[in-house]
Amino acid sequence: MVNTNVLDDVFDNFVNRINIFKDREVLRHDYIPEKLPHREDQIRLLGERVAPVLKAARCSNIFIYGKTGTGKTAVTKYVLKHLEEKSKQYGAQVKFCYINCRTTGSEYRVFAELGHNVGISIPFTGLSVEEVTARFRVKLDAAHTLFIIVLDEVDALIKEKGDAFMYELTRINENLTQSKVSIIGISNDLRLKEFLDPRVFSSLSEEELVFRPYDASELRNILLERSKISFQDDVLTDSALSICSALAAAEHGDARRALDLLRVAGEVAERQEAKNITAEHVQQAEKHIEHNRVVEALNNLTLHSKLVLLSVYHLNKASATTGEIYDVYNELCGEFGAGLLTQRRLGSLINELDSMGIVNAKVVSMGRYGRTKKIRFEIPRSLIRDVFGADVRFSNIIDYKPQTPKKHVLNNNH
DNA sequence: CGTCCACAGGAATGACGGGCGG
């Protein structure tokens, strides 16, 4: 009885509350707005580069550089969206394919994704990369079209797997007679050319485009523009707007971060049933975002990565070495009934945790007492307790089934 | 100033789940 009353209140409150948002989707960073402030130049330049496509000519390969949240992806998608409309209008044969290399993960999956895009189904394993490329090429050639491939965050894939697949891609036109391919590469890392074979680099960077980070006042404009569509009038205070743009500007002018901050601040204000969004809400949002990011990362770790983290936790030191961690990890595996990995493997797991920003691993030399990694938490210890439970040792380390020790989870998402 | 620790991290190899062509 009591429960339903409480719930009634919750729902009634929600409905009757003063609405802060008009359209919260607008603040998601994958939303492409009608207007991209301070990127007019880039839009025009990119537009000029891809325009030949409308007259059935292949456009140059383009390389786009810029740090995260500088609008590379947004501008590219924006331009291609309009190009698509125009190409329909003029009846030009153009196809587009957008691939995020970091989430796609491997050379094989990139080609599989390309294949899907031209309408062939490709199993998630079992074929050689060459086979997949060949099928893609045949199907593409039969399509009689210009094909623009956007490879977002290519730097991630190149650093991990090398540039052989890029070489393959840049040469694909040689084997096509009816269709042509253009590549738009997007990189977060300005030093990417150091990782590339000069031949690949030169054919890939027929044109280059650099995106500078936004400064605080530019971020402010962007936020202002979006807040007009996303929030009710007069909800966002000036101080909140300023602190949002200042915080994001301090972090290399990341517009994505600024937008997240603003959206979450709005949600915080909404939950507190405030009439408007204040600087206070923004600061709470900042903590909130960081917390969520880490919790999600922790929950998605594999069993062994979790065990490694717990080992570091139990060591309870300012910084632990690989050897120490391996000892504790060994013990934990025994208690847990899990098969243990080698120290070599553990080293890579630690590196992964490091690149995720969960731990900090630094290689240090201790003279003739060896060379090791010093590992310390980059996140508060309390968070480990929160996520893995109060009794950390025998904690609910989720979904582990001792009788069917799964080796690795198949990446079977479509 | 050479030694030598305690690992780092690259390369080769194996196990596994899976697709393909016949």
Place this chain on the structure above:
DNA sequence: CCGCCCGTCATTCCTGTGGACG
């Protein structure tokens, strides 16, 4: 169904190394 191929992840084996100690 079979024999063969593949990509991925983990293991094994290996060489490399920074700098405090003696």
